Amino acid sequence: MTDLDLLALRRKARRLLSPWDRPGSPGATLGVVRDGALVLHESAGEASLELGIPIGPQTCFRIASVSKQFTCAAILLLEAEGRLSTGDEIHAWLPELPDLGATIRIEHLMRNCSGLRDMLELMRLGGTDLSHPATPEHLLAAIGRQRGLNFAPGTRFLYSNTGFLLLGRIVEAVSGEPLGTFLERRLLAPLGMTRTRHTPAVTEVVPGLATGYFPQGQGFARAAHGFPLGGEGGLVSCVEDLALWDRNFATGGVGGTALGRALAERAPFANGRLNLYARGLEVTDYRGLRTENHGGLWPGYKTCFLRAPEAGLTVIAIANHGGIDVHHLGHLMLDAALEGRPGVHPIPALPPRPALEGLAGRWLEPHSGATVEFEIATDGTPMATQHGLPFALAAAEDGRLVARRGIYPFALALPEGGWLAIETDAGTVTRFRRAEGTPALPAGLIGRYACAELDTTWTVAPAGDGLAVQVRGPVGSAGPWPLLPIEGDCLRVLTPATLFQGWVDAKLLRDAAGRIAGIEVSGARARGLRFERQA
Incomplete structure (x- = not known):
């Protein structure tokens, strides 16, 4: 990459960050690693609106679920030493867990195919959201009350924070020390990640930590946190430290190069279809390149850790602004870094707007009651919403539309004959039809x-x-x-x-x-x- 290439890339980063490059706005930071060197690190916005402190190289953020790959790395280090096996049944290390009538292995937890229900959703359905105070015991009790699974282990993919909380506790049970101590001793300190730390309590004072904010009206509100954090999302980090972590995939300074390969190794479901989720990383194709990536989401914070190892590129995007789509921001930055590279596939074009408009509306799977809604944004981007969470759709190379966000298998062709087929995990195809008529609530619900x-x-x-x-x-x-x-x-x-x-x-x-x-x-x-x- 020439000096002029770097200049163009830096200017692209500044343009992408420009909407938040102003006083009174939280913002984001972008990093690009090329062939093991952090060649770009640009930031915009404020780490603290109250103090007017700008985001800079020293600023840290809660990276939430990007922590999951570190928890998986801890498990793999213990396996390499013969202290556990990823094939172990989880009750071997956590005998207090309920018997759910199925064999759940450590490997299932790492690959999000255990079938265990997500503890954060269980808490929410019980009236306790992320902003409300909770304790580790509350989360463990929610897990312990379960008497069923989302599906048989190994047959499907469904993201579950429960599995990674349990992985963290397995690390503690095997090593005899707190997860944060193990991560610091075995991973963070050896790699020089001095500004990364595990923070079980959200009340803990962390030097250099940006405050997380949500857009509110014409301004912003501080994001409230009440839940403790474990192996599912407890790390605070920054672009420079994540660049050091990325380098370890190639150099193998900790765990050898086998560690990085194992984290990004996919495995099949019971039906033979490959799981897109490896071990704390999602492995997909983007513009003809293999990518290994993960997102992080915590109130007021968003992270995108995006590797394209065949191109020698990694993009890191982190925000303390809850309204920024860092997954999209990271991919736009990757596009800029790939500009002019031979063999990279062009970005597929969306279908014409009239064709997309046939998708708009509410769709129902009548057997289960599952729903999905679609609309076309003012800029022409098709948007889908499930369970209240809106996400953009992008064109895939096979002509279908796919979710433009991480850790979410979702692909569809435009509807035919009033029906819509959506393919998700393990090749599962679900048929939806338009919800009909003017609905009314059934009698007798009170x-x-x-x-x-x-x-x-x-x-x-x-x-x-x-x-x-x-x-x-x-x-x-x-x-x-x-x-x-x-x-x-x-x-x-x-x-x-x-x-x-x-x-x-x-x-x-x-x-x-x-x-x-x-x-x-x-x-x-x-x-x-x-x-x-x-x-």
């Missing part, structure tokens, strides 16, 4: 419903012109959560949350006489939870 697996009661009662749920859970209470009719016995429960206005899909359960006997609820990462009618 009452109290209990879910033993959540230790939670939902009370459906009149609210305004409709109905809403009042939630009483083991840690907190919430509500009213409005009920939205979809079609027939399918409905939606709106669940306000710290990160976004969420929803869960719900379908009524009826007894032999046709009376409402319960509600089956499915969120993004916890499926098939049953609320039995009590009164």
Whole structure:
């Protein structure tokens, strides 16, 4: 890369960061690693709006789920020493966990194919969101109450923070020391990652840590954090330290080059289809290149760690602005670094807008009650929303549309004959049809419903012109959560949350006489939870 190439790349980074390069705005930082050297590091915006401190090279951020690859690396180091096996059944190290009638192995946790329901979603459905105070014991209790799985281990992919919390506890059980101490001694200190640390308590004072913010009206609000952090997302880090971590994939200074290969090694599901999720990294193709990447999301913080090893490139994008799409920002920066490189595929074009408009609207899978909505943004970008989380769609090389965000297998062709086929994990194809007519909530919904697996009661009662749920859970209470009719016995429960206005899909359960006997609820990462009618 010539000096002029670097100049052009730096100017591209400044243009991408320019919307936040002003006083009174949080912002982001961008880094590009080429062939083991950090060749670019640009930032914009403020690390602290209260103090007017700009984001700079020393600024640290909560990198959230980018921590997962470090937790997996700790497991792999212990395996290399013969102290555990990734094929071990998890009860061998965590005997206190409930027996869920299936064999769950450490490997399943690392690859997000265990079937374990996500603890953060379980807490939310019990009325306790990320901003509310909680303890490690609360999270472990939510995991311990489970009596079922999302699916049989090894058969599907579904992102689950539960698995990585448990991996962190396995590291502690095997090593005999706290996860943060093990990571510091075995990974961070040897690699010179002096500004990276594990922070189990969000109240811990961390030098150089940027404050996380959400857009609010014409300004910003500080993001509130109440949950403890473990192997699923507890690291604070920065661009320079993540560049040191990236270099270890090639040099093998810690764990040998076998460590990096093992982290990025894909494995098949039970049906033979390859899981896109390796061990704390998602492995996909982008413009004809293999990428190994992961995102991080915590209130007020977003991270994109994006490797393209065949091109010798890595992009790191981190924000303390909850409204920045760092996944898109990172890929735009990768595009700029790939400019003019032979053999790189062009970015596929989206279908014409009239064709995309046939996608717009609400779609329903009538058997489960799952829903997805589509709209076309003002700039022509097709947007999908599931469980309240909107995400952009991009054109794939096979002509389909795919989710333009990490850790989310989602691909579809434009609808035909009123039906829409969406392919997700393990090659699973689900057929949706348009939700019909002007829906109304079914009669007889008012009452109290209990879910033993959540230790939670939902009370459906009149609210305004409709109905809403009042939630009483083991840690907190919430509500009213409005009920939205979809079609027939399918409905939606709106669940306000710290990160976004969420929803869960719900379908009524009826007894032999046709009376409402319960509600089956499915969120993004916890499926098939049953609320039995009590009164």
